[in-house]
Amino acid sequence: MPPGTQRIALPFICLALCVPAAAQEPVPSAREQAVASAGAGAVIQGAAQLESWVGGLQRPWSLAFTPEGDILVTEKYRGLRLIRDGRLLPEPLAGGPPKVFAKADSGLLEVALDPDFARNRRVFLSFVEGSEDANRTAIWSARYEDGRLQDGRVIFRVVPDKKGPGHPGGRMAFLPDATLLLTVGDGFDYKAAAQDLGSHLGKILRLTREGAAPPDNPFVGRAGALPEIWTYGHRNVQGLARDPVSGDVWAHEHGPRGGDEINRLRAGANYGWPLVTHGIDYDLSIISERAFAPGVERSWFFWAPSIAPSGLAVYRGKAFADWDGKLLIGGLVSRAVSRMRPARQPGFFIEEERMFGLRDQRIRDVRVGPDGLVYILTDEDDAELLRLRPVAP
Numbered sequence: 001m002p003p004g005t006q007r008i009a010l011p012f013i014c015l016a017l018c019v020p021a022a023a024q025e026p027v028p029s030a031r032e033q034a035v036a037s038a039g040a041g042a043v044i045q046g047a048a049q050l051e052s053w054v055g056g057l058q059r060p061w062s063l064a065f066t067p068e069g070d071i072l073v074t075e076k077y078r079g080l081r082l083i084r085d086g087r088l089l090p091e092p093l094a095g096g097p098p099k100v101f102a103k104a105d106s107g108l109l110e111v112a113l114d115p116d117f118a119r120n121r122r123v124f125l126s127f128v129e130g131s132e133d134a135n136r137t138a139i140w141s142a143r144y145e146d147g148r149l150q151d152g153r154v155i156f157r158v159v160p161d162k163k164g165p166g167h168p169g170g171r172m173a174f175l176p177d178a179t180l181l182l183t184v185g186d187g188f189d190y191k192a193a194a195q196d197l198g199s200h201l202g203k204i205l206r207l208t209r210e211g212a213a214p215p216d217n218p219f220v221g222r223a224g225a226l227p228e229i230w231t232y233g234h235r236n237v238q239g240l241a242r243d244p245v246s247g248d249v250w251a252h253e254h255g256p257r258g259g260d261e262i263n264r265l266r267a268g269a270n271y272g273w274p275l276v277t278h279g280i281d282y283d284l285s286i287i288s289e290r291a292f293a294p295g296v297e298r299s300w301f302f303w304a305p306s307i308a309p310s311g312l313a314v315y316r317g318k319a320f321a322d323w324d325g326k327l328l329i330g331g332l333v334s335r336a337v338s339r340m341r342p343a344r345q346p347g348f349f350i351e352e353e354r355m356f357g358l359r360d361q362r363i364r365d366v367r368v369g370p371d372g373l374v375y376i377l378t379d380e381d382d383a384e385l386l387r388l389r390p391v392a393p
Contacts, residue, residue, distance in 0.1 A: 043356055043358065043359060044391055045355055045356060046353075046355075047320070047322070047390055047391055048320065048355065048388050048389070048390060048391065049388070049389055049390070049391045050355075050356050050359070050376070050386055050387070050388050051386065051387050051388075051389070052384050052386060053086065053375075053384070053385050053386060053387040054083055054086060054087070054088050054384065054385040055088075055382070055383075055384050055385075056088050056382070057073060057075060057081065057088065057377070057382075057383040057384065057385065058075050058077065058078055058381055058382070058383065059075055059076040059077055059078075059107075059379060059380070059381065059383065060073050060074060060075050060076070060081075060364060060365070060377045060378075060379070060383050060385070061074045061075070061076045061107070061108065061109050061110065061170075061364055061365065061377070062074050062109065062110045062111050062171075062311075062364075062365050062377070063111065063365060063367055063375065063377060063385070064111045064112060064113050064123075065367075065369055065370055066113065066117070066144075067117065067118050069084075069085075070082060070083065070084050071083040071084075071375075071385070072111050072113075072123070072144075073111070073377070073385065074108045074109060074110065074111045074125065075092070075108065076102060076106075076107035076108055076109070077102045077107050077108075078092055078108075079092030079093065079096050079108060080092055080093045080096050080108065080111065080125065080149070081093070082147065083385065089147075093144075093147060093148050093149055094148045094149065095142055095148045095149030095150055095152050096108065096125065096140065096142075096149055096152070097125060097127050097129070097138070097140035097152065097154065099129055099130070100127050100128065100129065101128045101129060101130050101131060101132070101135045101165065102128075103132070103165040104165040104166065105165050105166055105167060105168055105185075106128035106135065106165035106168050107127065107128060108125060108127045109125075109126040109127055109128070109137075109168070109170030109171075110124075110125065110126040110170050110171055110172045111123060111124070111125055112124045112125075112172045112173070112174065112180070114174075114209065115174050115178050116178075117144075120143070121143045121144050121145055122141060122142070122143060122144075122209070123141070123142055123143070123144045123149065124139055124140070124141050124155075124172060124180065124209075125139070125140040125141075125142075126138070126139055126140075126169075126170040126171075126172055126182060127139075127140060127170070128165070128168045128170070129154070129157065130161065132163065132164065132165070133163055134161040134162075134163070135161060135162060135163075135164075135165070135168075136157050136158045136159070136160075136161050136162070137157075137158045137168045137169055137170055137182070137184055137185075137200075138154050138156060138157045138158065139154065139155050139156040139172075139180075139182065139207075139211060140152055140153070140154055140155070141153060141155045141209070141211075155207075155209075155210055155211030156182070156207055156211035156228075158184050158200040158201070158205075159199070159200055159226070160199060160200075160201075162187035162189075162190060162201065163187075163189070164187070164188060164189065166185070166187060166188030166189065167185030167186050167187050167188040167235070167236040167254075168184070168185050168187075169182070169183035169184040169185040169234075169236060169237055169238075170182075170183060170184075170185075171183040171237055171238060171239065171240040171251075172240070173240045173241060173242055173249070175206075175242065175249070176247075178208075178209060179206050179207060179208060179209075179214050180206070180207045180208070180209060181204055181205065181206055181207075181230065181240060181249070182204070182205045182207060183204050183205075183234070183237035183238075183240055183251070184200050184201060184202065184203050184204070184205060184234075185201070185202065185234070185235065185236035185237070186201050186202035186234070186235050186236060186273065187201050187202075188236075190202070191235075191273070191274040191287075192274070194232060194233050194234055194235065194273045194274060195232065195233060195270075195273075195274075195275065197219060197222070197224060197225035197226065197229060197232065198224050198225065198226060199226070200226060200228065200229070202232065202233065202234050202235065202273060203229050203230070203231065203232045203234060204229075204230050204231045204232075204234060204237060204240075204251065204265065205228040205229060205230055206228065206230035206267075207228055213226075213227035213228045217229070217230060217267075218230065218267045218268030219268070230265075230267055230268075231265055231266070231267065231268070231269050231270075231271060232269075232270055232271070233270040233271040233272045233273050233275070233296065233297075234251075234253055234271050234273055235253050235254055235255065235256070235273045235274070236253055236254045237251045237252070237253040238252065238253065238254060238309060238310045238311070239251060239252040239253075239309055239310065239311055239312025239329060239330075240312060241312045241313055241314050241327075242314070243314040243316070243325070244314070244316055245316055245325065246325075248264055249264070249265040250262065250263070250264060250265070250312060250314065250327060251263050251265055251312070252309045252312055252329060253271075253273075253309075254306070254308060254309070255277060255278060255279035255302070255303075255304075255306055256277065256279040256280060256281050256282060256287060257279050257280050257281060257282050257284070257305075257306065258278060258279035258280065258303070258304035258305050258306055259277050259278035259279025259302055259303075259304055259306070260279075260302060260303040260304075260306045260307055260308065260309050261278070261299040261301070261302045262299060262300045262301040262302070262327070262329075262340065262349055263297060263299050263300065264297075264300060266297065269297045270295060270296050270297065271296065271297050271299075272293065272296040272297065274287050274288060275288055275290065275293060275296065276288055276290045276291055276292060276293050276296055277291065278291050278299070278302045278304055279304065279306070298347070300347060300348055300349050301340065301348065301349040301350075301351070306333060307331040307332075307333050307334035307336075307338065308331060308332035308333040308334070309329050309330065309331055309332075309338075310330045310331070310332050310363060310364050310365065310379070311329065311330035311363060311364060311365035311366040311367070311376075311377070312327060312328070312329050312330075312366065313327070313328045313366045313367050313368045313374070314326075314327060314328075314368075315327075315328055315368055315374070316368070317368050317371075317372025317373070317374075318372045319371070319372040319373055319374075319389065319390050320372075320374075320390055323339065325341075325342070326339055326340060326341045326342075326352070327339070327340040327349065328340075328366045328368075328374060329366065330363030330364060330365060330366045330376065330377075331354075331362075331363055332362045332363065332364070332379060333362075334354060334357065334363075335357055335359070335360050335361055335362055335363065336354040336355055336356055336357035336363065337354070337355045337356055337363060337366060337376065337388075338351050338353075338354050338355075339351070339352045339353045339354075339355060340352065361378040361379075361380065361384075362378060362379035362380065363376060363377070363378060363379065364377045364378065364379035364383075365377040373387055373388060373389050374387070374388035374389075375387055375388070376388060
């Protein structure tokens with residue numbers, strides 16, 4: 001069945017030879033029972049049921065699962081929230097970063113748990129610090145104890161400062177060696193900085209848990225290059241995830257007018273912005289006549305027109321066996337979740353399905369929970385945490 005379509009049940013017409021209805025009342029299948037009990041807020045598509053799980057959020061941006069079963073959720077303009085036993089606690093947690101520049105793209109962004117969280121209780125928050133005229137993406141680290149953040153401090157600040165709230169990046173992901181990746185956008189008005197190794201803008205950085213550059217970063221010791229840079233030539237990466245099976249690190253980023261991309265990250269590689277692009281500028285002018293160039297990594301997939309991707313998960317759970325190894329990507333403009341499968345030809349993805357677009361909600365983040373279910377944050381003033389679970393056949 002094509003995505004976005006609905007099943008229409010046709011009435012059963014009984015002919016004269018039919019036995020009486022009382023003699024052959026059908027027993028509803030598990031799927032029919034699930035449809036009947038799904039509730040007004042639930043949507044079933046294929047083998048998946050999307051249900052409203054927690055409401056009352058305001059412009060949430062990311063989430064993280066604690067070993068105890070709590071969920072930490074960042075709200076871009078309000079702070080860090082706690083969901084416990086399926087209920088949103090009424091107030092943001094105390095102890096978050098001060099001087100958050102909260103406007104448009106900027107605010108409190110990603111939350112990530114230390115790989116040793118069960119022992120050290122450390123939480124990392126990316127946020128935009130400063131003012132309209134001088135702001136930067138930064139990382140705040142604190143201990144999560146007794147429902148609050150304690151002993152917090154800024155461990156890293158992007159250089160140089162930029163003006164305006166646009167394209168701060170802010171996605172984070174830990175690697176197996178406990179180093180931390182941080183995406184940094186090009187600042188919207190600073191396209192050329194993405195190719196400048198003397199600037200953090202338009203890069204993905206690799207840091208230690210104390211905010212320093214690891215000694216094996218690709219540009220350590222290179223004259224004129226900042227040692228924290230891991231990859232460069234990015235516009236505004238809004239999805240970042242590592243496949244725990246293959247070890248591949250995937251990212252997607254916003255193109256301009258068209259040209260959103262999915263890329264496999266490789267240390268030291270150039271991803272081309274703005275020298276190459278699959279899109280044009282917002283005023284319809286040409287940014288680059290090239291979509292490919294020597295020495296530039298080729299994207300595995302691009303969207304034209306744009307879907308404004310946000311949030312990325314590699315599915316490796318057991319609840320949806322057919323999705324194993326596929327990417328789940330939210331869309332702010334498409335207002336759907338795209339499921340991407342690797343093509344038979346290496347180096348490419350195929351968009352297998354766009355799911356749940358009929359709900360008409362901007363999707364900000366997509367995560368796979370410890371239970372193998374998929375959790376989805378919408379991007380609204382009255383937003384929801386949605387939960388995606390399988391429907392019995």
